[in-house]
Amino acid sequence: MAQHLLRFPRFLPFVAASVLAACGGSEDDPGDGPGPDGACVRNITGDLKAATTWEPGAQQCTYAVTGVVEVSGALTLAPGTVVRFGPDAGLLIMPTGSLNAVGTEAAPITFTGTTATPGSWKGLAFKSNNPANVLEHVVISYAGSESPFCCDFFHGPGGSLEVRAAVVVGSQLQDSVSQVRIANTTVEKSGTLGLFAFNKARLPGFSRNLFRGNLGAPVTVSLSIASALDATTVYSGNSATAPVANGDNTVHLLAAPEADTATAQTVHKLDVPYGISTGIPDTTVEYAGALTIEPGVRLQFEAMSGLRITQTGSLVARGTAADPIVFTGRTETPGYWKGISIRSLDASNVIAHARVSHGGSDPFCCDAFTNAGDIQGNITLGGNSGRGRLQLTDSLVSQGTGWGVFVFKDSAFTQSANTYEGNTGTVGYAAP
Known part of the structure; x- marks a missing residue:
C-alpha cells in the first residue's frame, strides 16, 4: 500500500493533461x-x-x-x-x-x-x-x-x-x-x-x-x-x-x-411583407438595374419614401389576378409615401395586376413640377429633365394625394383595364 501511495503522484501530471x-x-x-x-x-x-x-x-x-x-x-x-x-x-x-x-x-x-x-x-x-x-x-x-x-x-x-x-x-x-x-x-x-x-x-x-x-x-x-x-x-x-x-x-x-444597384434583382414572394426604408423616412430608393417583382409581393413604404427607376433601370412588376403585387404605405392613409417614379424608357417596364395606393406625399426631387406647380401622385413617368415609359394593365391605383398617374412630356404611357379610386386626379399629362 505504501508503494502505491508513493507512486500515485507521478501520474497526476498525466491525469491533468488528459482532462485538459x-x-x-x-x-x-x-x-x-x-x-x-x-x-x-x-x-x-x-x-x-x-x-x-x-x-x-x-x-x-x-x-x-x-x-x-x-x-x-x-x-x-x-x-x-x-x-x-x-x-x-x-x-x-x-x-x-x-x-x-x-x-x-x-x-x-x-x-x-x-x-x-x-x-x-x-x-x-x-x-x-x-x-x-x-x-x-x-x-x-x-x-x-x-x-x-x-x-x-x-x-x-x-x-x-x-x-x-x-x-x-x-x-x-x-x-x-x-x-x-x-x-x-x-x-x-x-x-x-x-x-x-x-x-x-x-x-x-x-x-x-x-x-x-x-x-x-x-x-x-x-x-x-x-x-x-x-x-x-x-x-x-x-x-x-x-x-x-x-x-x-x-x-x-x-x-x-446607385452603383451597387446596376444589377438584375428579383424580389421574391415571402411569407411576410417587405418594409421599404422602415424607420428611415423621406428616402428615395433608386434602382439602376433590372428589377423584377414576383406575383404576391407586398411592398410597404415608410413615410415620404418612394421607389425611383433610373434611366438605366427597368421595372417588371407582373402579378396575377389571384396574386396581385401591392405597393402601399406602411400606414395606409392617403399621401403617406411618395409613390413610384419611372425615369427609364426601357420597353420592358410594366405594372400588371397590381394595387398601388396611398402615394403622393410629396414630389420626387428635383424636377417633378410643371408650370402649374409640383406634381404628386401614386405613379409618375419622367420629369422636366427626363422621360419614362410604362405599360399599366389590370391594376387598381387608389387613395393617392395628387394624380393616380402623371405623364411628363415625351414620356410613353399605355394602359388598359385599370381602376382609379380616391385620387385627387386620375391620369394627368404635362402640356406639350
Missing part, C-alpha cells in the same frame, strides 16, 4: 477546466489568429466566450459544438479570417448566451469574403444586444443608425465584399434584428432558415441583394414547432448607392 486535452485545451492554458457543475468548459478570452477547431470531444466540452473575439484565422466548429457568450460578447470575423460552422440535423451547432435573455450578447459579424464562411444547421439565440460591434457597423443617412443584429454581414466602411452561406439555420430571440446584410454583402445558398421570436425584424438587407432571400426560409416565425412571431414581422429593404 479532452476539453480542447493544453497544460499551459489555465482557461480550460471544469465549469461550476463539473462539466468541461473551454474559456475563450483572446483573439484567434491561427487556424483553430472547436469541438465537444469525448468530454462534451462547451466553449465560453468573454468579450468580442476577433477571428483572423480559420475557425472551424464541429457538429454538436455549443458556444456560450457572456454579456456583450461576440465573434468578429476579420477580412483574413473565416468561420465554418457546419452542424447536422441531429447535431446542430449552438451559439447562445450565458443568460437566456434576448440581447444578452452581441452576435456574429462577418467582414470576410472567404467562401469558407458557412452557418449550416446552426441555432443562434439571445444575441443582438443594444451594444453594436465597433466601429464601422452603421447605416442610414450620414451613417446615423447603428447596426444591431444577431448576424451582421459586411460593414459600411468596408470596400470589399463580405459573404456567408446560411442554410438550415435558426436565428431566434435576438434583442434586435435577426440578420443585417450591407449592400456589398453576399448570401450565397441562403435557404431553409427560420427566424422567430426576434424583437426586431427578421432580416434587413439592401435592395441591391434582395434576390438572395428565398421563399423556403420562414421569416414570420410560424414554425412547425414553437412558433413565435418577430417583433416586426416584415423583411426590411434599404436603399443602396
Whole structure:
C-alpha cells in the first residue's frame, strides 16, 4: 500500500493533461477546466489568429466566450459544438479570417448566451469574403444586444443608425465584399434584428432558415441583394414547432448607392411583407438595374419614401389576378409615401395586376413640377429633365394625394383595364 501511495503522484501530471486535452485545451492554458457543475468548459478570452477547431470531444466540452473575439484565422466548429457568450460578447470575423460552422440535423451547432435573455450578447459579424464562411444547421439565440460591434457597423443617412443584429454581414466602411452561406439555420430571440446584410454583402445558398421570436425584424438587407432571400426560409416565425412571431414581422429593404444597384434583382414572394426604408423616412430608393417583382409581393413604404427607376433601370412588376403585387404605405392613409417614379424608357417596364395606393406625399426631387406647380401622385413617368415609359394593365391605383398617374412630356404611357379610386386626379399629362 505504501508503494502505491508513493507512486500515485507521478501520474497526476498525466491525469491533468488528459482532462485538459479532452476539453480542447493544453497544460499551459489555465482557461480550460471544469465549469461550476463539473462539466468541461473551454474559456475563450483572446483573439484567434491561427487556424483553430472547436469541438465537444469525448468530454462534451462547451466553449465560453468573454468579450468580442476577433477571428483572423480559420475557425472551424464541429457538429454538436455549443458556444456560450457572456454579456456583450461576440465573434468578429476579420477580412483574413473565416468561420465554418457546419452542424447536422441531429447535431446542430449552438451559439447562445450565458443568460437566456434576448440581447444578452452581441452576435456574429462577418467582414470576410472567404467562401469558407458557412452557418449550416446552426441555432443562434439571445444575441443582438443594444451594444453594436465597433466601429464601422452603421447605416442610414450620414451613417446615423447603428447596426444591431444577431448576424451582421459586411460593414459600411468596408470596400470589399463580405459573404456567408446560411442554410438550415435558426436565428431566434435576438434583442434586435435577426440578420443585417450591407449592400456589398453576399448570401450565397441562403435557404431553409427560420427566424422567430426576434424583437426586431427578421432580416434587413439592401435592395441591391434582395434576390438572395428565398421563399423556403420562414421569416414570420410560424414554425412547425414553437412558433413565435418577430417583433416586426416584415423583411426590411434599404436603399443602396446607385452603383451597387446596376444589377438584375428579383424580389421574391415571402411569407411576410417587405418594409421599404422602415424607420428611415423621406428616402428615395433608386434602382439602376433590372428589377423584377414576383406575383404576391407586398411592398410597404415608410413615410415620404418612394421607389425611383433610373434611366438605366427597368421595372417588371407582373402579378396575377389571384396574386396581385401591392405597393402601399406602411400606414395606409392617403399621401403617406411618395409613390413610384419611372425615369427609364426601357420597353420592358410594366405594372400588371397590381394595387398601388396611398402615394403622393410629396414630389420626387428635383424636377417633378410643371408650370402649374409640383406634381404628386401614386405613379409618375419622367420629369422636366427626363422621360419614362410604362405599360399599366389590370391594376387598381387608389387613395393617392395628387394624380393616380402623371405623364411628363415625351414620356410613353399605355394602359388598359385599370381602376382609379380616391385620387385627387386620375391620369394627368404635362402640356406639350
